[in-house]
Amino acid sequence: MxxxxxxxxxxQLYSAEEIPVLEAREKRRRAVCLAAAGVTLAVCVACCLLANTANMSLMEGTAIGASILGGWFVLYTRKFRLLDTRHELAHLRRMLDGDxxxxxxxxxxxxxxxxxxxxxxxxxxxxxxxxxxxxxxxxxxxxxxxxxxxxxxxxxxxxxxxxxxxxxxxxxxxxxxxxxxxxxxxxxxxxxxxxxxxxxxxxxxxxxxxxxxxx
Amino acid sequence: MKFLKNVVSQLHVYVLWALISVIFWAWIFTMVNDAPQEKKLVIFIYGPVQEKDLSVELEKEMPEGIRMIRAHSFDYVVFGNGELETADLYLVPENEADGQSKMFCPLTPEVAASLLGASAAEEGALWKKDGVIYGVRAKAAGGSGPFPEQIGYDPAQTYYLFFSSLSVHAGDLTQAPDSTAFELARRFLPAR
Structure with missing residues (x-):
């Protein structure tokens, strides 16, 4: 009493109502990461398949550029968006469930x-x-x-x-x-x-x- | 500002990723840009050559079963003669032919005639060593040669076309499974 x-x-700093919001945000950010990685890989593979003698340098440059830029995007998004949300969610659960x-x-x-x-x-x-x-x-x-x-x-x-x-x-x-x-x-x-x-x-x-x- | 701070805090990761990307895809494209010997034709040309432009031009008429045609200058051979010796054709000026003759496959008069037609009987049409025919004339001294835009000929020299003794596309000459090297050779020879 x-x-x-x-x-x-x-x-109160923590509320159970935030859990579904954070979970949805985590799913969204994970989807963005995976989509970016998939698109990057698809572009690089397409460059390999479309390469011929005439455009080899262009395709190679495009593949390397796409790999670098796509990789940077995925690395940044994963580290500063997705992991942040996961840590926040784990922390929220610990606070709600803890003694x-x-x-x-x-x-x-x-x-x-x-x-x-x-x-x-x-x-x-x-x-x-x-x-x-x-x-x-x-x-x-x-x-x-x-x-x-x-x-x-x-x-x-x-x-x-x-x-x-x-x-x-x-x-x-x-x-x-x-x-x-x-x-x-x-x-x-x-x-x-x-x-x-x-x-x-x-x-x-x-x-x-x-x-x-x-x- | 926060974005820049985040990037700087992970800069080493981004640099490492860029390095890995360059090395990995360069390696992949080295493999993409190559084919097994059975699927490609290779010609080495003595002198300045626009290798990529000539390769593109030659690939416009690709023999059946061939995936790739590569034209290289003799300067291309940097780390060893491996690819030079297993090429299919050589285009060499007369004054350099003797020095490269170890790689040439001897030709029979019938083969020479099939390549040059009636002009095989002209003086200087065939390159011989010790009485054996090795090469057929592709460009006469003072005349124009095949693919003049891509090959820097010495105008004063006669150029001969030779078959490699290790070619896998030289048909009966080298007991090879196909004779697509002859199809490529005819593109460097005057029309019969």
Missing amino acids: HNKRMNDSMR KAELTGEVQLTGERLRIKNSILVYPVRLADAVRPRLLYVSAVRGEEFRKALGGGKKRLAMQLVSNFITAWSEAEAAECAAAGAGTKAETAAGASSRNTEAESTGAARPAGAGREDV
Whole structure:
């Protein structure tokens, strides 16, 4: 109940509705790659079959030119269109299917976006006040609003994570209000045991929210 | 801008692909531009020759069973004499014939007569060595020769046509399966 209310107030970065869109895009781009490769090969083979003594140089030049240009097109399309879509789709599925954790803390963008090998473009996000240094990531494509919300500085946010990727977020004050409205309170993970000890000693034990951390 | 960045990031791949394309298709066309010896006729000509133009001209009348006719200058032989020795015909000026005579196939008087007709009896119509006929006259000194636009003749020289002793198209001369070399030879000889 608490988690649902938290999630409702959060901006979700990933949606299952995107899967068919990405799948269609991947199919389309794969078809373009295959068609380009097929046409290139057909042109080269046609040049071989139509070559005779009179036009041999022309046919050879045409075949080489078609092979180079067609190959460049296929290589570029595959690398920067098709693979991008595949990585995006795989990443989306991982985020939707992965184990979710929730975290509230002060975050800051650390620098320029980077590409995770064989995956997507991301912005690295540092937990500014973490007890232990921790780096999170937000998708560069989906996280524009997130990036603008942070601006150049730090901000306290409530976030949902899957494998250190931010999948949902909201302003921390709004999240804590939602949590208060649901009748549960956040717990500090790092000091959980000491607080519990202290709380027990003062007779005010707090129930732990499942999977929640407050840094 | 993004497009240029992407291209530069993969430039080594594109350069490698271009290299592979050039090498691969050049190799393919080397094979396309050739045929087995049984399917092609080859003539070597001593002196400057527009090889491609002459080959195109000769292919306009392709003998049956032949897929390709190639005309080469003797300068074409760079890496060895293999193709020179297995050619079908040679067109050589008189002053160079002796030096190339090892490759020539001897001709019988009947064969010479069938090629030149009545002019076989004229002086200088036949090239002989040690009394054996090897060549028939294609161009007289001071006269015009066959395919003058494609072949740079020495006007002062007499040119003879010779058959290769290793030709696979010289019929009974070399126990070859066909005699299409004779059809090609007649195109270099005066009309009978």
